[in-house]
Amino acid sequence: MKYEQISSELFIKNRRKFMSKMEPSSIAVFNSNDIYPVSADSTLPFEQHRDIFYLSGADQEESILLLFPDAHDKKLREVLFVRETNDHIAVWEGEKLTKEKATEISGIETIYWLSEFDKVFFNLMTEADTIYFNTNEHYRQSVETQTREDRFIRDCKLKFPGHKVAKSNPILQEIRGVKEPEEIDLMQTACNITEKGFRRLLDFVKPGVWEYEIEAELLHEFIRNRSKGFAYTPIIASGANANVLHYIVNNQQCKDGDMLLMDVAAEYANYSSDLTRTIPVNGRFTERQKAVYQSVLRVKNEATKMLVPGTDWAEYHKEVGNIMTSELLSLGLLDKADVQNEDKNWPAYKKYFMHGTSHHIGLDTHDYGPLKSPMKANMVFTVEPGIYIPEENMGIRIEDDVVIQEKGEPFNLMANIPIEVEEIEELMKA
Template sequence: MKYDLIPNSLFIKNRKKFMAQMKPKSIAVFNSNDVYPIGADSTLAFEQHRDIFYLSGADQEETRLLLFPDAMDKKHREILFVTETNDHIAVWEGEKLTKEKATEVSGIETVYWLSDFDKIFFDLMTEADTIYFNTNEHYRQAVVTETREDRFIKKCKADFPAHQWAKSNPILQEIRGIKEPEELDIMQTACNITEKGFRRLLGFVKPGVWEYEIEAELMHEFLRNKSKGFAYTPIIASGNNANVLHYVVNNQQCKDGDLLLMDVAAEYANYSSDLSRTIPVNGKFTARQKAVYEAVLRVKNDATKMLVPGTIWAEYHKEVGKMMTSELLGLGLLDKADVQNENKDWPAYKKYFMHGTSHHIGLNTHDYGLLKTPMKANMVFTVEPGIYIPKEGFGIRLEDDVVIQEKGEPFNLMGNIPIEVEEIESLMNQ
């Protein structure tokens, strides 16, 4: 890992929160992700399953975490299983977690080799009534491959048919949505790295550069600041490309007079940041571009103020829709008849602003977190309104990451990243 060691106090707290909600005489198991093959002897770069990372800090393949608060032997109430390393692995792949290092990272005293899992797990299951399965129930999930968790669940159901089953996901949705101070510090670091990348671009972008060159500049800045790179596939969309919401080919040349919409951000220590900015390729907004830009910025600023404890996510989006409708009327993109005759299931403003305004962010870009209950302090949300006008050849989206406060307005983790028209133009024309 490139990142600095995270204090294991974070993972100790996270496990305590999870175990406090487990049923009596129950076991929970969490598996690392697979290493995915792409052909021949090649694989994708390993990405740790965010749940096992959240609970242990173990950032290595072939890892399992077992939690059993009611285990008769106290040393078996928290167990981390890691792959046994050897000299051959050390030569070919580098250092892996030793038992001692695994304890240092996770705060878990009992560490076994993964080869011992089946024997120890069978013994502990004789003491347990319930097994928690870690299913993926995120509202955006679209998993089409069988995961290591899926295989584990199948085997458990076959091997232990008399046990009761429970779901870890509802607990994780609740506790992962509210960030600890250590998590907020890590996310601030990710946002700070993103800021460095964006400021680098303001001096680089000009007519004639290619979208992939901008991507390369960002990757350079992210890597040199201990990030693995992008927190998600970067969107670098010039001109009409900005009207494709998930434009990721990034293969067009930026032209004089175009706007450049970038939805790009760094990760740090597996935590995401999520930034959108729109800038003029030639360093100067036209009057029309500026008018639309400032409309989006007003919606973003007003929407941010609404992210306070007690807000309901669905109702919040309805209010943001009203704000956007007002701005679109002012820009002449909608008229009163459009609003009066709108389909309530797809309001008139959706023609120009068709996506949501906010989502949880943390270990995942679209993070776990409750959405049907009132918002709470220390939840972190994006705020990302946009206006997309294919007929005029541009789209604008602005996005920051904000922390809900117990009292007062949210804290903007990206508050130092330029967003005002005058500052962006000034920096691009230095």
Template sequence: MKYDQIPNSLFKKNRKKFMDRMQPKSIAVFNSNDIYPISADSVLPFEQHRDIFYLSGADQEETILVLFPDAINKKHREILFVRETNEHIAIWEGAKLTKEKATEVSGIETICWLKEFDKIFFDLMTEADTIYFNTNEHYRQAVETQTREDRFIEKYKHQYPAHKVAKSNPILQEIRGVKELEELTIMQTACNITEKGFRRLLGFVKPGVMEYEIEAELLHEFVRNRSKGFAYPPIIASGNNANVLHYLENNRPCNNGDMILMDVAAEYANYSSDLTRTIPVNGKFTKRQKEVYNAVLRVKDDATKMLVPGTLWAEYHKECGKLMTSELIGLGLLDKADVQNENPDWPAYKKYFMHGTSHHIGLNTHDYGALKTPMKANMVFTVEPGIYIPAENMGIRLEDDVVIKEKGEPFNLMANIPIKADEIEELMNK
């Protein structure tokens, strides 16, 4: 792995939080992701399932974590099963986790080879009444592929039909949403790498540069700072491309007089950062561009102040809509009649700002976290308002990642990344 090894104290705390919430005489199982094929002998780069990583730190395929806090044998209360390595595998694929290294990474004392799983698991299930399956219940999930976790559930439901079934996901949504200090430190590192990439761009962008050239500059800076690369597919959207919210082609020239909306950020140690900045191609905003830009910035700053313990996510977004409505009226894009006659299910401001303002961020860019209960300290949210005006050939979005504090305003993990229009112009024209 490119990243520095994470102290296993983090994974010990995470497992304890999960096990403290399990039912009596219950067992929970977490599987690594598959390696996904492309065609022939080609595969996608391996990405670990974030749940097993969160609970064990094991960043390797063909891995299973079993948690059984009421196991009679204390050695069976936490077991990590890993693929048995050998000299042949080491030559062709590189070093895999040994039992000793798996304990060092995870803090789990009982490490077994994967081939032993069925025998040991049968013995454990004779002691358990309930099994926790790890289903994907994220509010934005739309997965059609059958995963390793899905196949496990299908097999063991059939094999153990008399056991009660429980869901891991509600527990994970609760505990993963509130970050530990170690996690915040890793996320700050991801944001710092993102900052290096953005500052590099400010001296690189000029009329005629291709969007993909900007993508290449970012990737180079991210990887040379020990990131695997982008935390999510990069959006480098110049001119009217910025009005396509998930524009991914990144294949157009950046023209003089246009702006570039860049929704790009680095990962580090499987944790995401999530940044959006909008800059002028020629290093100078027009008067109108700056007016709209500053309106978006005001909404972002005011929305950030509302992210405090006790805030309800749904109510927060309603208040953000009111902030945006006021700014759009000031820009002449809406008038009071538009607001008075609006459809409550699709308010007038949605014509120019059609997405949400904030989402949880962490091991996933759109991370786990409670959304129907009040916000808590150490939750981390993006703040990303935007105004999109195809008729004026512009789309502006600004985004930072902020940590909710117990008291006072949130802490901005991206506070050092330039955002004020004058500062961006100054840095681009050095």
């Protein structure tokens, strides 16, 4: 791992929260992600399943976490299984977790080698009535690949058909949505790394550069600051490309007079940041570009103020839509007839602003977190309105990450990243 070791106290707290919500006499199991093949002997870089990381800090393949708060043997109430290492593995793959290191990272005293899992698990299942399965129920998920978790669930149902089944996901949605102070610090670090990348770009972008060159500059800055790289696939979209919401080919040349939309951010210690900034390729906004930019910025600022404890997710987005409608009217993109005759299921403003304004962010860029209950303090959200005008060859989106406070306006983790027109123009001066 590139990042500095996280205190085990975070993972101890997270496990306590999870176990406090488990049914009596129940076991929960969490598996690492697979290493996914490309072809021949090639594989994708390993990415740990965020749930086992959240609960244990184990950032290694072939790890299993078992939680059984009511186990007869107190030593078996928290168990972490890790891959047994040897001299051959050390030479070819590098250092793996020892039992001692696994305890230091996770705060779990009982560590077994993975080869012992079946025996220990069977013994504990004879005491348990319920098994918690960790299914993926994220509202955006569309996974087709069978995961290590899927295989475990399939095999467990065959071996233990008499046990009741419960879901880990509702608990995780609730507890992962509200961040601990240590998590917010890690996200702040990710945002600080992102800031360094963005400031590097302001001195680099000019007419004639290619989108992929900008991507390379960012990756350089992120990795040199102990990030693995991008928190998500980067969007570097100049000119008309900005009107493609998930434009990721990043293969066009930036032209004089165009705007450049960059939805790019660093991860740190598996925690995400999520930034969007839109800047003029030549360093100067035209009057029209400035007007649209300022409208987006006003919507972002007003939307941010609404992210307070008690806010309803659906009502929040409706209100942001009303603010955006007002801005689009002032820009001449909508007229009163458009609004009066709009389809209530697809309001008029959606022609120019078709996506949501905010999402939870944390270990996942689109993080777990409840959406059908009121917002709480220490939830972290993006705020990312945009206006997309294909006929003007322009798309503008602005995005920050903010922490809901117990009282007052949210705390902006990206407050130091340039956002005002004058500051951007000043920093982009040749």
